[in-house]
Each structure stands twice: as C-alpha cells, then as structure tokens.
Amino acid sequence: xxxxxxxxxxxxxxxxxxxxxxxxxxxxxxxxxxxxxxxxxxxxxxxxxxxxxxxxxxxxxxxxxxxxxxxxxxxxxxxxxxxxxxxxxxxxxxxxxxxxxxxxxxxxxxxxxxxxxxxxxxxxxxxxxxxxxxxxxxxxxxxxxxxxxxxxxxxxxxxxxxxxxxxxxxxxxxxxxxxxxxxxxxxxxxxxxxxxxxxxxxxxxxxxxxxxxxxxxxxxxxxxxxxxxxxxxxxxxxxxxxxxxxxxxxxxxxxxxxxxxxxxxxxxxxxxxxxxxxxxxxxxxx
Amino acid sequence: xxxxxxxxxxxxxxxxxxxxxxxxxxxxxxxxxxxxxxxxxxxxxxxxxxxxxxxxxxxxxxxxxxxxxxxxxxxxxxxxxxxxxxxxxxxxxxxxxxxxxxxxxxxxxxxxxxxxxxxxxxxxxxxxxxxxxxxxxxxxxxxxxxxxxxxxxxxxxxxxxxxxxxxxxxxxxxxxxxxxxxxxxxxxxxxxxxxxxxxxxxxxxxxxxxxxxxxxxxxxxxxxxxxxxxxxxxxxxxxxxxxxxxxxxxxxxxxxxxxxxxxxxxxxxxxxxxxxxxxxxxxxxxxxxxxxxxxxxxxxxxxxxxxxxxxxxxxxxxxxxxxxxxxxxxxxxxxxxxxxxxxxxxxxxxxxxxxxxxxxxxxxxxxxxxxxxxxxxxxxxxxxxxxxxxxxxxxxxxxxxxxxxxxxxxxxxxxxxxxxxxxxxxxxxxxxxxxxxxxxxxxxxxxxxxxxxxxxxxxxxxxxxxxxxxxxxxxxxxxxxxxxxxxxxxxxxxxxxxxxxxxxxxxxxxxxxxxxxxxxxxxxxxxxxxxxxxxxxxxxxxxxxxxxxxxxxxxxxxxxxxxxxxxxxxxxxxxxxxxxxxxxxxxxxxxxxxxxxxxxxxxxxxxxxxxxxxxxxxxxxxxxx
Ligand SMILES: Nc1ncnc2c1ncn2[C@@H]1O[C@H](COP(=O)(O)OP(=O)(O)O)[C@@H](O)[C@H]1O
Ligand SMILES: [Mg+2]
Numbered sequence: 043x044x045x046x047x048x049x050x051x052x053x054x055x056x057x058x059x060x061x062x063x064x065x066x067x068x069x070x071x072x073x074x075x076x077x078x079x080x081x082x083x084x085x086x087x088x089x090x091x092x093x094x095x096x097x098x099x100x101x102x103x104x105x106x107x108x109x110x111x112x113x114x115x116x117x118x119x120x121x122x123x124x125x126x127x128x129x130x131x132x133x134x135x136x137x138x139x140x141x142x143x144x145x146x147x148x149x150x151x152x153x154x155x156x157x158x159x160x161x162x163x164x165x166x167x168x169x170x171x172x173x174x175x176x177x178x179x180x181x182x183x184x185x186x187x188x189x190x191x192x193x194x195x196x197x198x199x200x201x202x203x204x205x206x207x208x209x210x211x212x213x214x215x216x217x218x219x220x221x222x223x224x225x226x227x228x229x230x231x232x233x234x235x236x237x238x239x240x241x242x243x244x245x246x247x248x249x250x251x252x253x254x255x256x257x258x259x260x261x262x263x264x265x266x267x268x269x270x271x272x273x274x275x276x277x278x279x280x281x282x283x284x285x286x287x288x289x290x291x292x293x294x295x296x297x298x299x300x301x302x303x304x305x306x307x308x309x310x311x312x313x314x315x316x317x318x319x320x321x322x323x324x325x326x327x328x
Numbered sequence: 329x330x331x332x333x334x335x336x337x338x339x340x341x342x343x344x345x346x347x348x349x350x351x352x353x354x355x356x357x358x359x360x361x362x363x364x365x366x367x368x369x370x371x372x373x374x375x376x377x378x379x380x381x382x383x384x385x386x387x388x389x390x391x392x393x394x395x396x397x398x399x400x401x402x403x404x405x406x407x408x409x410x411x412x413x414x415x416x417x418x419x420x421x422x423x424x425x426x427x428x429x430x431x432x433x434x435x436x437x438x439x440x441x442x443x444x445x446x447x448x449x450x451x452x453x454x455x456x457x458x459x460x461x462x463x464x465x466x467x468x469x470x471x472x473x474x475x476x477x478x479x480x481x482x483x484x485x486x487x488x489x490x491x492x493x494x495x496x497x498x499x500x501x502x503x504x505x506x507x508x509x510x511x512x513x514x515x516x517x518x519x520x521x522x523x524x525x526x527x528x529x530x531x532x533x534x535x536x537x538x539x540x541x542x543x544x545x546x547x548x549x550x551x552x553x554x555x556x557x558x559x560x561x562x563x564x565x566x567x568x569x570x571x572x573x574x575x576x577x578x579x580x581x582x583x584x585x586x587x588x589x590x591x592x593x594x595x596x597x598x599x600x601x602x603x604x605x606x607x608x609x610x611x612x613x614x615x616x617x618x619x620x621x622x623x624x625x626x627x628x629x630x631x632x633x634x635x636x637x638x639x640x641x642x643x644x645x646x647x648x649x650x651x652x653x654x655x656x657x658x659x660x661x662x663x664x665x666x667x668x669x670x671x672x673x674x675x676x677x678x679x680x681x682x683x684x685x686x687x688x689x690x691x692x693x694x695x696x697x698x699x700x701x702x703x704x705x706x707x708x709x710x711x712x713x714x715x716x717x718x719x720x721x722x723x724x725x726x727x728x729x730x731x732x733x734x735x736x737x738x739x740x741x742x743x744x745x746x747x748x749x750x751x752x753x754x755x756x757x758x759x760x761x762x763x764x765x766x767x768x769x770x771x772x773x774x775x776x777x778x779x780x781x782x783x784x785x786x787x788x789x790x791x792x793x794x795x796x797x798x799x800x801x802x803x804x805x806x807x808x809x810x811x812x813x814x815x816x817x818x819x820x821x822x823x824x825x826x827x828x829x830x831x832x833x834x835x836x837x838x839x840x841x842x843x844x845x846x847x848x849x850x851x852x853x854x855x856x857x858x859x860x861x862x863x864x865x866x867x868x869x870x871x872x873x874x875x876x877x878x879x880x881x882x883x884x885x886x887x888x889x890x891x892x893x894x895x896x897x898x899x900x901x902x903x904x905x906x907x908x909x910x911x912x913x914x915x916x917x918x919x920x921x922x923x924x925x926x927x928x929x930x931x932x933x934x935x936x937x938x939x940x941x942x943x944x945x946x947x948x949x950x951x952x953x
Binding site for chain 2: 059060061062098099100101102104119120121123124126128130134136138139140143147148150151152153179
C-alpha cells in the first residue's frame, strides 16, 4: 500500500479551479516534501481555501490532479483522507456530544482499536489540556476550547500531513504558541505541515518554505533565504514586498493592507517573537 | 468488532495509523454517533422541557384520536351505505390505493428536499467528507435519517386510518402485525427515488434545482387538479348511488396500476384484513396472499435502497463539488439583462417609490405613539428587504389567489346554496391558515430577534410595551388587508349573499386579531435568543406551538360562524325539512344560534388577542436580556 519515501507528500499538477466565470486557482503546480512546514501565503480571496478544499477532497479540480501520499484525491478519497488531518477555516463540532465522544467517533472512523483510542485521547487531552471539560457537551465550550478539541481530533491519528486553513484566527496567545510548537514538533517527526495564512509574520516564523498565491496564481515558492537571494525584496523586507504585491493590483489596496496588518499585529503580539516588520507603520490609525 | 481489535492490538500506534477502518466498523461508528447525539438530545429535553414534551404528546394523541374516530365512523358509514360486499371492498381498495399513491408522491418530494438539505447544505457534511469514510456510507447515513424524518409523521398520521379499518372490518390479529413492515418498507421506495432524483439534479443540473422542483410541484398540482375536477364533475343528484360509485372508481383506476408500490401495499393490507376463506380469484388463503405482497414490497425496498446507495457512492462527491463550485448568481435573475427595456426599468423603479410612499403613509397614521409607528415601519422595511423569505409567502398567496380566481370551472355544477356556503367557509379557513403561516414565520420570530437587539432598543426612549404593541399593529395591519381582500374575492366569485359576506368580513377581522395576538404573545412568552435566523426560530418549539394554536383557533372561529349560517341557509332555501331535529331546531332558534355562534367567535377572537398579549407583556417585562 505505502509508496516509497521519495514521492512528495503532496503534489499538485496543473490544478485549476473555476467558480463559474471566476478562476479561483489557476495552473497550480507544487510539490511538498515530507518533514516540511509549508506556509501558503496570500491575501484574502487569493485562493488558499479553495486550494485546501481540493487537497482534502471536498472540491474536485476543474483541471489537473492532486496526489496526497501517492493517492489521487479524486479517485481514492478514503485513502487520501487517511493521510490528512484537516483543520478547516470554520471548524465543526457536534453540539449534542461531549468532547470525548467526538474524539472517540473520529478515532473509530480512523480505524483505531478501543484501547488505542483511549490511549491517544488521553495523550491529546494532556497536550491540549482538555481534561477539565472533555466530558461536557461541546455546545458549552468557549471558542478556544472548541479549537483545542478540533486540533486534538485532527492529530489523534498522527497524520502524515497536517493541513490547517488560517488556524490562528481567534486563538488566544497561549494557544497560538502551543499550535506553533506543535507544528514544528510535527515536522520534526518527519511529517508534513501545510498551513495557509494571510499574515507574513506567521509564515516567516514557522515555515521552511513559503508559497505566495495571489489571485489564484502561485507567484513565488521558496525559502526565506531564497527570497532574499533572488533579490525579490532587495532591501525591503518581506512584509513590504507582500504589501506591494497587494497594492499593485489596484483593488482597494488600502483595505487589503489594513486587514493584513491588523491581523499580523495581533498575531505578532500574541507570539513572543517580535516580527521583523515592527518598524513599519501600522494602519491602526485608519 | 472484537476480533479486528484483537488483531490490531499489538501493532505500534504510529505505524498502524494508516490502516482504514473496515466498512462495517465505519457503519457502526456512524450509528453510534447518531445514538449518542439522540441520547443527549433526549436527556436535555427530558431535563429541561418536560412540559413541552407532554404538551406535544397530548396534542399528538388528540390528533391521533380525532383521525381514528373520523376514520372509524367513515368506514362504518361506508359499510352501512354499501351493503354489496365486493363493491364495498373495491371502494376501500381505491381509497387506500389513492391515499398511498398520494403519500408516495409526497414522500418522494419531501425526502428529495430533505436530502438536498442534509447532503449538500448540512453543517456536518464538510466534516464527514474529509474523514476517511466511504462516500456511500456518508450518503447512506444521511439517507437513513431522511427516510426516518420524512416518513414518521406520515406513518403516524396513516396509522389511525389503518387501525380503524382493521376494527371496522373485524380483521384477524395479523392484520395489525403486517401494518408496520408494510409501511416501513413502503416508505423506503419513494425515499430512494427522491434521493436519486436529488442526486441526479444536483450532479448534472446544479443550477436548475429550484426550477426542477417547481416543475415537479406544478406537474403534481396540475395532476391533482385534474383528478379533483374529474371527481367533482359528476352531478350531485345521484350522489352515493351505485352508478356514481362506478364512475368515480373508473376515474380513479390509474391508482390501481400493477407496477405501483402503493397498489402492492393496499392489496397486501386489504388481504390481511380479510376473514380466513380465500378470495374467489385465488386458492391461497388471504394471509399467504398478504405475505406475498409484503415480500414483493420488502424486496423492492431493499433493491431501491441498494441502487440509491450505489448511486450515492458513485456521484455524491462530484455532485457536492459541482454544487459548491457554482458561480453565485445575483438574485433577480433575468431582470438585469433586460434592464435596457424602458418599461422594465420603470417597473424596477416603481417598487422603491411605492415602498417609500407606504412608509410615509404608515408614519402619519393616527395609531399608537410615533415611536410605535417608527417600529412598525422598521419591521415593514426588514420584511421588504428579505425577498428570499417573502417570495415563499408570495407563492402561497399566489396559489390561493389562482385557486379563488378559477373556482368557477371546478364547481359550476354544484349550485346548492349550502354547498356554496360550505365552500366559502372552507376558503375562509384556507385564507386563515395562510395567514397563520405568515404570522408564525414573520411575526413570531421578530420578538426573539428584537430581544437580541434589546440592548440597542433599550437605549431608545421606548417602553417595552411599545415594542410589543408595534409588533401587534404590524401583524394585524399586515394580515387584515390580504385576508379581507382574498375573502372578498372568494365571496364574489361564489356569489355569496351580502349577509354572509358581512359575516365573513367580520370573521376575517377576528382571524387577523387572534392570529396577531397569538403570534406576538407567544413570541414574547417563548422567545429564543440563541438562534439568529427567523426561519429556525419559527421552526422551533415555540413556533410550532404558535402554528398549532393558530390552526386550532382558525378551526374554532370558522366553525362557530360557519355552522349556524349553514343551517340558517339550509332553512332559508327550504332544502332541509322543517322538522325539529335532534337539537330541536326551528326558525327562531336558528337566528338565536347564529347570533350565539357569532357572539362566541367574537369573544373567542378577543380572548385570543388579549390573553396571549397579556401573557406576553408580563413575560416581556420580566425578561432579562
Ligand atoms: N463558492 C464560491 N462561488 C464563487 N466564487 C467563490 C466561491 N468560493 C470562493 N470563491 C472565489 O474564489 C476566490 C478564492 O477564494 P478563497 O479560496 O476562499 O480565498 P482565500 O481562502 O485565499 O481567502 C475568491 O475570489 C472568491 O470570491
Ligand atoms: Mg480562506
């Protein structure tokens, strides 16, 4: 069943997705290796969510193909899904279920035995500090509690590929730290992390490689160092480059920029790392 | 379960994480999920709302009892009226066949619509489809729920009829035993057909799904109208004669087609109801005949379920993807493209101007305080700006209007004054029911929604009573005009006498008053601050209760005014004999009864307006936002 290791964890080949007349993702070709943290960076409406929904099998590509762990996501959705732990942009929990019952359901669906289920739930409960509320109905949880249960459910089966669509939105500082550490740890085990974000600070901080998507087109792939090397930014930093990108296209650039900035600011404040862009003027006054 | 766990027990967690669950383990996990969710929901209902549960149970029991009693009476009457046994059996067979056929069509549509919502719009679908579950299993999981949801109410409503028939026909015990498997298997077939239709439409014509549904409904309505017209065009003179029966049965023979599952079920149930000796056309005893039909129905149900499951496994994912990658079409469809045509441009400018004029008019009305009027105008604006919602209402309204306008062709040969009178009161209750859906859907939720915004309204110089009064005025004002006009149209078309017309108008006012009171009062008494969508608030318990109470109120008010006028008319036209009947009716007392009925309905109307409003005021006053 398992393919040999050299195959990339995720491989997009010439993927395109249209919504009627709109092309949300255009001719995307991209390979992501095992053990890599990949940040998919782009402003709102760039096509990040669409790309991720295709990767996890919710939407089919209009053209091209996607393989996850060697499995085609359209033809073998079950096998591909078994490789993935997916945190959607709007995570879902059943209201009338306790956190533990929810985790047990996910474990069963993923084919775990009863003992294994209990062991792994105990482990995740410890990591995400869920023990206090795990036996309460999820409808009584706060947003942060819900997020933590969702992360626990996604990591329950140690997925070779962790996919998260803008996961930091709405998380408290402590959870942001936790999730960042988790992603690094996940990659350190030789597993892959694919995370989408519209804030550069996060990408700079945790990613091995960054892909920048803009209006459905992948306009850059490489490491931070490569971006410097290629002189993409010369003496500007990445944040400015990103701003320029969103500016140059004439579509209410100020609004885009302010969204990017305020969110980046929050996230930066949440993490203990001072972003390199701290000296840039923020749009808070606007 | 145990063996597969035992085999995998020793394996290392991280290495083994990739093996998929077996198909049966998957099914068990989903069933368990359903069971756990159901248990929690039940536990919460039992803990928090015993009273509501009891109320629903009592209402259902009363409903069941009423239907049972009506059916029992009907079957006894039929037995007495048609002494000839084969004719009697034939009639019952046609009744069951028609009933089950109609049921089958309704189940097909309702399960198709339900499944559309559950498979493509359900909140948990995106979650389930990203788990390593086979597509067919997700589909079947939702299919099972749709079968259950769409059929339990129908089965519950049919059970009193079948039980009543069993009693009337003195059926053996196994008649009752086969009822359940027959109805259960029967509901699978239309559900599977509806499921496949839903799948095919979304997979290949995702943009035309509403058009398709509208087409199906129009075809069915046309078919229904055709049948009703065929039935009602027999002359009423030979009502209940053998000839009349034969011509009716002849018209209904399409319900006896041998390929219809409804025919199998009606055959099987009727066979089981027979006494022990075989029917003339077969040597098999009736119970064996019945079992044969049961086998036929069950095997077809299994076959259809299998086909639907396979279709789901094959097309569900791509259908989901298709639907969710459609371009969002701007609402008014073809209108923008025709924008250059001057009259159409005018037409599009007219409504805003009319609306603004209506607002100005409302603000000047000498009703309530100016703050109350402002609130009324605000509600009216919110209603206007929600075309998705009022368009549904408009469709109903249009259907009733269409029916009233075309009433003559259906009933020109029914010229008895009493008959016409009955139809007119029936129309009155139809208008009332239409209104009750309006008040439940558009008035009842607004109080909860207002509660959510109360911190904002609390800042305005408003008393809480004013909010409720404004809702009441909004509800009454919004319902009295269409109600009164529709009733007037119906009366005019039927050529009703001025006296009865006046009574109808009075009843319309009473209906609008009572329905407004019920919806506003209940809305304040049973608010729901958790939901943000008015549709979901209306669909909740409070909304359902509001609808049920409204329906009861309509039936009572209409019956109170209709019955006395009916007898009065009957005596006026000299159709009924002047004999003191069981209630000792004579001319003087008829006047008295009529006045009494109208007086009672006025009292009832006032009570329905005042009592819920008072309850609402009290609750609204004590409410913590
Ligand atoms: N269901 C849809 N129908 C039509 N257009 C859509 C739909 N979903 C997304 N789009 C469009 O596709 C583009 C990419 O959207 P998305 O992938 O959600 O962006 P991101 O996640 O990067 O913010 C946007 O222009 C958006 O308007
Ligand atoms: Mg997104």
